[in-house]
Amino acid sequence: MNHFSYRKRVLHAEDVPLSAIADAVGTPVYVYSTATLRRHFRVVTEAFGSHPHLVCYAMKANSTLAVLRLLAEEGSGFDIVSGGELARVKAAGGQPGKTVFAGVGKTADEMAQALSAGILFFNVESPEELELLDAVGRAQGKRAPFALRVNPNVDARTHRHISTGLKTSKFGVPFEDTVALYAKAKKMKGLQAVGVDCHIGSQITRTAPFKAALTKMAGLYQELRAQGHALQYLDIGGGLGITYTEETPPTPAEYARTAIAAAGNTGATLIFEPGRLLVGNAGVLVTRVLFRKKTPARQFVVVDAGMNDLMRPALYDAHHGLQPLVQRRGKEVEVDVVGPVCESTDVLARQRKLVLPNQGELYALMTAGAYGMSMASTYNSRPRPAEVLVDGDAWRVVRERESVEDLWRGERP
Ligand code: LLP
Helix, strand or coil: CCCEEEECCEEEECCEEHHHHHHHHCCCEEEEEHHHHHHHHHHHHHHCCCCCEEEEEEHHHCCCHHHHHHHHHCCCEEEECCHHHHHHHHHCCCCHHHEEECCCCCCHHHHHHHHHHCCCEEEECCHHHHHHHHHHHHHCCCCEEEEEEEECCCCCCCCHHHECCCCCCCCCEEHHHHHHHHHHHHCCCCEEEEEEECCCECCECCCHHHHHHHHHHHHHHHHHHHCCCCCCEEECCCCECCCCCCCCCCCHHHHHHHHHHHHHHHCCEEEECCCHHHHHHHEEEEEEEEEEEECCCCEEEEECCCCCCCCHHHHHCCCCCEEECECCCCCEEEEEEECCCCCCCCEEEEEEEEECCCCCCEEEECCCCCCCHHHCCCHHHCCCCEEEEEECCEEEEEECCCCHHHHCCCCCC
């Protein structure tokens, strides 16, 4: 469900025609819908009903302050992976006490900042990290709350670049090693085990991998409790997929039912870390056509957004819908929509059937709210896009377009 739709052939974000924003702010521009963001958060948290749970938005999907502020207002917690993300949570008014911290390469400084800030817990990914966290805890005279991120060795059956739960993955500790590690941690004075954690991958569109992983994790949770570890949290990760083209992922309600069926009788508070699900189809990237160019093999349409603005097609062969901001009739042709970046992989939409765009016309790359702006780069010295948040018939710029001077700040010629 999203709030981008045609009214009299003109694509709107809620009550605002997207072309009005593009004309005022320029292109490329990311546009987000407040109503969609709020609705997604509510649907997700309500899916768990009265079962004790906390939704910790995986902010790597979109870490723009205005998006974080909105989700914090809705009561969301946060899943962070760096000190930078913690700083953003604080700047946006989010609560560190509802924040969990994952990632295979945390530094001592990042751990110390997060511990002083009072985060809910650390998701620890290796024995050496556990030792460092113990030292950080002791230095502050505290027990650092942690869960081990466990690799349940489940195939999420998603793109290999975003699958994390297999034996060969760099994430988490092997399932077999977990019990011994909790026993070891119990003797360390700077640590307090509070839960167990897993995350098996992203854009998962079936229930079975979640069911397999969570059943294993629930068993582990109970085993550890039986051994005297005072755990309270079962962190089930994120990864629930969304519809880019024809995927039919489980609904949040179906997902929550599966999670509660697998883990409900453990008595644990469930921590759910959705990223894409909350923000993916709450955002679009609006771009303007620069040129059309025909070669013997292809009809190209060159637009002013490139792979630096939206990396997903180049990186994962990902599909994003492409919609004209103003629909018009005509014969459809097959086109490759490409950006200005000097790389052959800078193709935003491959072999799409479209009414041949005119120069200057505006298009929206759909479902670009997740892993769009947060993964944007300045490659080719291209300043990153502006971002706009729509709310009903109002809209505002929530991040100015970067300037060329911004790009060389701190450089010394
Ligand atoms: N929790 C952990 C520990 C994660 O590593 C991730 C994503 C999430 C939660 C959120 O996953 P989500 O609900 O968004 O699927 N850049 C890729 C996706 C990378 C996901 C990395 N980890 C993409 O554009 O598809």
